Amino acid sequence: MAVLRHDRRHFQWGWIPFLAPASILLLALFLVPVGFSFYLGLTNLQLIGPHSINYWFTGLSNVQALLADKDFLQSICLTLIFVVGSGAFGSSLLGLVLALSMQRANPILRSAVGAVVVLGTVLPPATVAVVWSAVTSTGGILSLLVGFRRAGFLYKAPMLVVSLANAWSLCGLSMLIFAAALRNVPRDMIEAAMLENAGPFRRFARIVFPVIRPTVITSCLLMTLLSFGNFTVVFLMTGGGPAGATDILPLYSYIEAFSYHRLAYGALLGNVIVLFSGLLCLAFLGLGRLSGRSDRMGGGRMTGLAAAEEIAPLTGPT
Numbered sequence: 001m002a003v004l005r006h007d008r009r010h011f012q013w014g015w016i017p018f019l020a021p022a023s024i025l026l027l028a029l030f031l032v033p034v035g036f037s038f039y040l041g042l043t044n045l046q047l048i049g050p051h052s053i054n055y056w057f058t059g060l061s062n063v064q065a066l067l068a069d070k071d072f073l074q075s076i077c078l079t080l081i082f083v084v085g086s087g088a089f090g091s092s093l094l095g096l097v098l099a100l101s102m103q104r105a106n107p108i109l110r111s112a113v114g115a116v117v118v119l120g121t122v123l124p125p126a127t128v129a130v131v132w133s134a135v136t137s138t139g140g141i142l143s144l145l146v147g148f149r150r151a152g153f154l155y156k157a158p159m160l161v162v163s164l165a166n167a168w169s170l171c172g173l174s175m176l177i178f179a180a181a182l183r184n185v186p187r188d189m190i191e192a193a194m195l196e197n198a199g200p201f202r203r204f205a206r207i208v209f210p211v212i213r214p215t216v217i218t219s220c221l222l223m224t225l226l227s228f229g230n231f232t233v234v235f236l237m238t239g240g241g242p243a244g245a246t247d248i249l250p251l252y253s254y255i256e257a258f259s260y261h262r263l264a265y266g267a268l269l270g271n272v273i274v275l276f277s278g279l280l281c282l283a284f285l286g287l288g289r290l291s292g293r294s295d296r297m298g299g300g301r302m303t304g305l306a307a308a309e310e311i312a313p314l315t316g317p318t
Helices: 013-040 061-067 070-101 107-122 125-136 141-146 158-182 187-195 200-228 231-237 249-259 263-297 304-314
Strands: none
Touching: 013 263, 061 263, 070 158, 070 200, 070 249, 070 263, 107 158, 125 141, 125 158, 125 231, 158 200, 158 231, 187 200, 200 263, 231 249, 249 263
């Protein structure tokens, strides 16, 4: 006879009235518009012209054109660089480094640096774009500092510059997330490892990182979603140029819909963005589940003798 486990959470039908308002909002403000956008992506809708009012379902013709579009394939690669490189990894890594660095910093210096870093997060995207354009364009602050007035870094390495601007605008939030997570690291284990002459890198790898691993995955997921929405920075800094060098998917969708008046094709590109972001979210959630499963198989967090046995091999130079 099957034994009912009381440590598992079971769905209660009495919860439905409490879930109904949120479900209605989700259906009305997300699922219905996304579903209608998927339908528009399979039509011949235009912004201007005979098909702006009288449009109809055209099947997979837009999908076939999308798969044969070389600019679309290039845009996917650029989006991966921008979203994953500067968003998930760049801003999260920079936020983690800042949070670790300010743990032992002077309080005045910590407050000053923290204010400057968080400023990039609270500034409007338009302001971030103007600041980075002024710094990296020809005759900008950066070219004056390196001694080359004609060095236009924004036009020589546009993808690198917009990625740095995106990472700078998000690292403040990532730093706050990691600063809160680092407070959960057991101080006694850090002190025990220091008594065993363990270096900072080994202390981080063996003690700090296992504790903040779920926060790392959360930060990467959040930075990925925020990078997908950071359309304004790229649009104002480069407009997708030069020669499509920064034409990420959100910008490519906007150009196709409102510059070339192909609303149906732009809607299809927007649908790709939804699917693309969903796949990335599933990938990060899968990593989180694998991480949690490995922690459960390993016995969870270390305590007592297990902690001492784990700290013992740390002895030695880093």
